[in-house]
Amino acid sequence: MTDTPRSAALELASQPYKYGFVTDVPSDTAPLGLSEDTLRFISTKKNEPSWLLHWRLEAFRAWTSMKEPRWAKVHYPPIDYQAASYFSAPKAGPKTGPKTLDDVDPEILRTYEKLGIPLREQEILAGVTAPSVAVDAVFDSVSVATTFKKELEKHGIIFCPISEAVLKYPEMVQKYLGSVVPVRDNFFAALNSAVFTDGSFVYIPPGVTCPMELSTYFRINAKNTGQFERTLIVADHGASVSYLEGCSAPQRDENQLHAAVVELVALDDASIKYSTVQNWYPGDKNGKGGIYNFVTKRGACRGKRSKISWTQVETGSAITWKYPSCILQGDESVGAFYSVAVTNNAQQADTGTKMIHIGKNTRSTIISKGISAGRSQNSYRGLVKILRSASGARNKSQCDSLLIGDACGAHTFPVIESRQPSARVEHEASTSKVSEEQLFYCRQRGLSSEDAMALIIGGFCREVLQELPMEFAVEAQKLLGISLEGSVG
Amino acid sequence: MLEIKNLHVAIDGKEILKGIDLSLPDGQVHAIMGPNGSGKSTLSYVLAGRDGYTVTQGSVTLKGKDILSLSPDQRAAQGVFLAMQYPVEIPGVTTMSFLKTALNALRKARGQNPLDALQILKLLREKAKALDLSQELLSRAVNVGFSGGEKKRNEVLQMAVLEPSLCLLDETDSGLDIDALRVVANGVNALRAPSRSMLVITHYQRLLDYIKPDVVHVLAYGKIRQSGGPELAKELEKTGYAAFAREDA
Ligand SMILES: Nc1ncnc2c1ncn2[C@@H]1O[C@H](COP(=O)(O)OP(=O)(O)O)[C@@H](O)[C@H]1O
Ligand SMILES: [Mg+2]
Numbered sequence: 001m002t003d004t005p006r007s008a009a010l011e012l013a014s015q016p017y018k019y020g021f022v023t024d025v026p027s028d029t030a031p032l033g034l035s036e037d038t039l040r041f042i043s044t045k046k047n048e049p050s051w052l053l054h055w056r057l058e059a060f061r062a063w064t065s066m067k068e069p070r071w072a073k074v075h076y077p078p079i080d081y082q083a084a085s086y087f088s089a090p091k092a093g094p095k096t097g098p099k100t101l102d103d104v105d106p107e108i109l110r111t112y113e114k115l116g117i118p119l120r121e122q123e124i125l126a127g128v129t130a131p132s133v134a135v136d137a138v139f140d141s142v143s144v145a146t147t148f149k150k151e152l153e154k155h156g157i158i159f160c161p162i163s164e165a166v167l168k169y170p171e172m173v174q175k176y177l178g179s180v181v182p183v184r185d186n187f188f189a190a191l192n193s194a195v196f197t198d199g200s201f202v203y204i205p206p207g208v209t210c211p212m213e214l215s216t217y218f219r220i221n222a223k224n225t226g227q228f229e230r231t232l233i234v235a236d237h238g239a240s241v242s243y244l245e246g247c248s249a250p251q252r253d254e255n256q257l258h259a260a261v262v263e264l265v266a267l268d269d270a271s272i273k274y275s276t277v278q279n280w281y282p283g284d285k286n287g288k289g290g291i292y293n294f295v296t297k298r299g300a301c302r303g304k305r306s307k308i309s310w311t312q313v314e315t316g317s318a319i320t321w322k323y324p325s326c327i328l329q330g331d332e333s334v335g336a337f338y339s340v341a342v343t344n345n346a347q348q349a350d351t352g353t354k355m356i357h358i359g360k361n362t363r364s365t366i367i368s369k370g371i372s373a374g375r376s377q378n379s380y381r382g383l384v385k386i387l388r389s390a391s392g393a394r395n396k397s398q399c400d401s402l403l404i405g406d407a408c409g410a411h412t413f414p415v416i417e418s419r420q421p422s423a424r425v426e427h428e429a430s431t432s433k434v435s436e437e438q439l440f441y442c443r444q445r446g447l448s449s450e451d452a453m454a455l456i457i458g459g460f461c462r463e464v465l466q467e468l469p470m471e472f473a474v475e476a477q478k479l480l481g482i483s484l485e486g487s488v489g
Numbered sequence: 490m491l492e493i494k495n496l497h498v499a500i501d502g503k504e505i506l507k508g509i510d511l512s513l514p515d516g517q518v519h520a521i522m523g524p525n526g527s528g529k530s531t532l533s534y535v536l537a538g539r540d541g542y543t544v545t546q547g548s549v550t551l552k553g554k555d556i557l558s559l560s561p562d563q564r565a566a567q568g569v570f571l572a573m574q575y576p577v578e579i580p581g582v583t584t585m586s587f588l589k590t591a592l593n594a595l596r597k598a599r600g601q602n603p604l605d606a607l608q609i610l611k612l613l614r615e616k617a618k619a620l621d622l623s624q625e626l627l628s629r630a631v632n633v634g635f636s637g638g639e640k641k642r643n644e645v646l647q648m649a650v651l652e653p654s655l656c657l658l659d660e661t662d663s664g665l666d667i668d669a670l671r672v673v674a675n676g677v678n679a680l681r682a683p684s685r686s687m688l689v690i691t692h693y694q695r696l697l698d699y700i701k702p703d704v705v706h707v708l709a710y711g712k713i714r715q716s717g718g719p720e721l722a723k724e725l726e727k728t729g730y731a732a733f734a735r736e737d738a
Contacts, residue, residue: 432580440539441577443561444570445591445647446598452562455590459581459630 024107029225030087036060039194042087046163046197049170059183059193066187072350073379073411074319076255076292084257086195088225090139108139111219134159136200136216138229146200148212158203159214162230165201172203176234180263180300180327188259188321189296192228196261199229204239204270213469215244218258226257233263235270237303242273244472255283255318260295268303268330273311275468277476280316282483285374287346290318297324301333301362309336310353311467313476315483318347323381325354328362328390335364338464340476342457342483343376343408352381352413357390357423366397369461372408373484379411384425386418393423401431402460404484432460454481490515490686491536491655496547498528498535504545505531507711513655516683520697521690522722523708524730529690530574532708533659536688537571538564551655566598568654572644572661574690579631584643587631588613588650595651616649620676637664645676656680656687662696674699694726709733 030041039060043053068079090105134148136159152159158169165173183193200216218229235241245262258280264272274297283290293316299308310324326335337353355364364384372378384395401410416425434456442452458465458477465473491513498506505528513519523529535542536549538561549557556564579587593603604612613627620642632640641661648656658677662670677700681687689700697705697719705721707714707730714733715721 435577436540437577438579440537440561441573441579442587442591444537444539444565444573445587445651446562446565446595447591448562448594449560451590451594455582455587456579459579462581 028087028089030085032085033082034084034086034195038086042195042197045087045089046166048163048166051170051174052166055178055183056194059190060195062184063187063190063194066184066190068187069321072321072381073377074321074348074350076319076348079255079257079292081191085225086228087197111139134212134214136161136214138198138200138216138218138227152210152212155208155211156205157208157210158201160201162199162201162232163197165232169201169203172234173201173232176232176263176265177230178263180265180298181261181296186296188294189261192230192259192261192296195226196228196230199231199260199262200233201231202233202241202243204235204241206237206239208236208239210239210241213242213244215246217246218260226259228258229260231260231262232265233272233274234265235267235272235306237267238269239267240271240273242469243275244469245274245276246279255290255292257292257294258317260297262295262297262324264297264299264308266299266301266303266306266308266330266333269305270303271307271309272299273309274299274324275311275472276313277468277472277479278312278314278316278320279479281318282316282345282347283318285345287318290347291316293317293320293322295320295322297322298327299325299335300327301330301335301359303333304330304359305332305334306330307334307336309338309467311338311464312340312351313461313464313468313479314339314341314349314351315479317349320347320349320351322351323353325356326364327356327358328364328393329358330362331359332361332363333359334362336467337364337366337368338467339367340369340371340461340464340480341378341380342371342480343373343378344483345374345376347374347376349377350379350381352379352383354383354385355395357384357386357393357395357420359390361392361394362390363393364395366395366399367463368397368399369402369464370400370410370412371402371404371457371460371480371484372410373404375407377409377411379413381413383415383417386420386423386425388419390420391422393420395423395425397425397427399427399429400460401429402457403431403433450481453484454478457481457484490517490552491688492548492550493536494548496532496535496549497545498531499543499545500531500541505711506535508547509708509711509713511706511713513686513688515686516681517703518681518687518689518700520700520702520705520722521688521708522692522694522705522725524733525692527709528711529708530659533571533573533657533688533690536564536655536657537561537569562594562598565651565653566595569657570648570651570653570655571657572641572648572659574659574663576632576635576640576644578633580633582631583628584631585610585613585627588647591647592650612650613646616646619679620646620649621672622646638666638669641665642669642673642676645673649676649680654685656685657690658687659690660692661689662691662693670696671699694722697722707733 039056136146181189266272280291301308308326314320328335335355341349341351343349368380370378370380380399386393399412438456439452457480493509493511496509589609622642706716
């Protein structure tokens with residue numbers, strides 16, 4: 001009788017990835033392959049000081065002796081690291097150093113316009129939306145524009161491409177780079193340390209609350225290239241900042257590697273809120289193409305009463321391997337991890353967090369919402385480690401899985417290691433399904449099938465979405481609806 | 490308003506409704522009574538367009554237009570509302586935001602401007618008060634942790650807010666104590682209007698003391714076996730449904 005709703009849903013499900021277009025710009029690309037010469041090529045392109053080249057070489061030598069991790073619950077054919085290019089920059093763009101939007105290739109500006117990322121400050125300021133967001137736009141291996149730099153400088157805040165920070169603030173970069181994620185930390189972190197190209201650097205001086213959201217938008221455009229960005233955020237005593245990361249990539253049949261490293265450092269009484277809406281190209285329905293998102297993100301609560309929170313909404317990528325973590329070193333420091341990970345079709349996600357309690361009375365919260373549909377596999381992997389020194393430590397973890405259909409899988413691997421008898425650790429887990437009954441109830445009240453799905457999923461993820469800055473929460477909920485559309489027949 | 494002709498419905502190939510004819514004029518209230526398992530809920534679901542209920546024969550028109558080819562949300566936009574026998578829980582979604590999303594979706598489909606959060610809040614408070622529902626309930630997740638009575642009143646609240654033209658009430662009285670029953674009935678009666686028709690499904694005569702129907706139909710074994718005035722309900726209370734033995738078995 002009524003096969004209308006079903007076919008409408010299918011039609012929507014097959015709608016192409018909205019951000020999958022390619023920008024046609026002449027680019028300066030390193031030859032395929034990875035060797036010490038590649039690192040020299042990158043270092044020269046970026047006019048880097050010699051200490052950084054040595055740092056890269058050390059990382060590269062470590063990497064060559066390391067093995068790709070295979071413990072995650074993800075499967076993919078061996079990656080040929082010699083078949084990719086490790087540097088690609090649009091030609092028209094100037095190298096590092098100060099630049100204005102007029103120097104940027106108009107094609108690239110149009111790309112960000114199409115993606116809805118505002119790069120023209122005048123237009124943002126003229127707009128109705130306050131508070132505004134400062135953006136660093138990274139296109140393949142280089143940052144093409146950073147907005148509101150002047151405004152931020154007034155507060156002593158540094159927000160610039162990391163390649164620029166290396167030249168302008170070398171002591172600061174040298175002091176903190178690799179201090180949270182050492183070059184030998186893991187296979188992908190070592191690779192990143194060797195070949196990282198761009199990313200953002202943020203420094204918030206003592207006592208300053210950053211007056212606007214800071215955000216970096218990563219775009220992979222060129223073919224056969226990986227993106228290896230590096231982000232470093234330092235909040236000095238009593239400083240606070242909220243930072244948001246977004247991303248997308250063209251739709252291609254080949255898999256592309258994205259191996260980023262993000263390091264956060266919070267000193268006494270500082271707070272850093274790091275939010276991600278990850279929407280890399282997930283591959284097609286049959287699992288062809290898509291981004292391999294192998295990322296190391298870690299925050300160090302070095303100071304007393306410091307706070308770091310990770311909020312992530314992961315909807316894209318063919319494979320996600322990512323465990324944003326907190327090292328709670330300062331007494332009474334606080335770590336949080338709020339995560340929504342959605343997998344559909346043939347996507348695989350193995351994501352979670354590590355909370356390492358070192359200081360006294362440290363606290364951590366973990367809320368993980370995994371949503372699986374299609375034939376996808378979604379795993380939560382978490383470690384709560386409480387050292388002997390962490391008297392009075394507390395952790396609360398909650399892992400909820402939502403299944404859509406019968407062909408997908410949800411797995412949770414929570415590990416708790418406590419050497420401190422006074423610590424309190426609570427763990428709750430649940431698994432539920434989106435029922436046909438719920439969808440019908442919403443549609444009976446007038447909601448289209450995609451709005452019904454978005455509403456139900458939004459409800460399931462509410463505790464995480466409410467951690468996102470308001471505008472992004474709305475976007476994220478829509479994105480969730482789109483990612484899952486058509487997954488209930 | 491609603492014309493049902495020779496409606497046959499199967500679930501998983503098993504015929505449940507075996508030729509229903511029913512004509513519900515504008516502004517009227519008809520009651521459908523019948524024993525458990527006679528197909529009352531099936532009728533309400535098939536009118537609202539739920540998946541899995543296959544119409545094998547017959548037609549249904551609303552205000553002269555076929556609705557069987559429409560999706561549930563399109564039917565809702567045409568004015569169909571179903572107060573369900575077992576209201577569904579939606580964790581994490583507040584009743585307030587659920588109704589805001591629903592009302593604005595319907596307004597959009599009907600070519601009206603959306604209401605903003607403040608207008609919705611005002612509207613909901615007023616309607617909730619009339620149904621003796623606490624404000625606090627509006628900020629709780631839809632039906633999660635609601636008592637049986639609260640769930641049923643929440644259905645009537647939604648009906649009052651969404652202003653449908655065809656109200657289908659499936660055992661809205663079951664599980665209600667006498668005071669709650671009175672409140673719900675008052676809420677429903679307040680919605681009676683010349684341009685709105687209601688199909689009130691109930692197992693017991695009791696509800697019909699409060700919501701006076703124009704016509705009472707008896708549905709048993711997939712067919713309407715008898716129709717009459719309100720007095721038919723009283724009679725059934727005495728005789729029960731035993732008289733309507735299966736004739737097809
Ligand atoms: N999903 C279903 N699958 C199979 N049979 C069903 C289903 N739903 C209802 N039925 C059957 O249809 C008949 C009518 O059910 P229902 O419409 O719920 O009756 P009522 O509401 O009058 O109590 C019953 O025999 C019931 O078992
Ligand atoms: Mg029933």
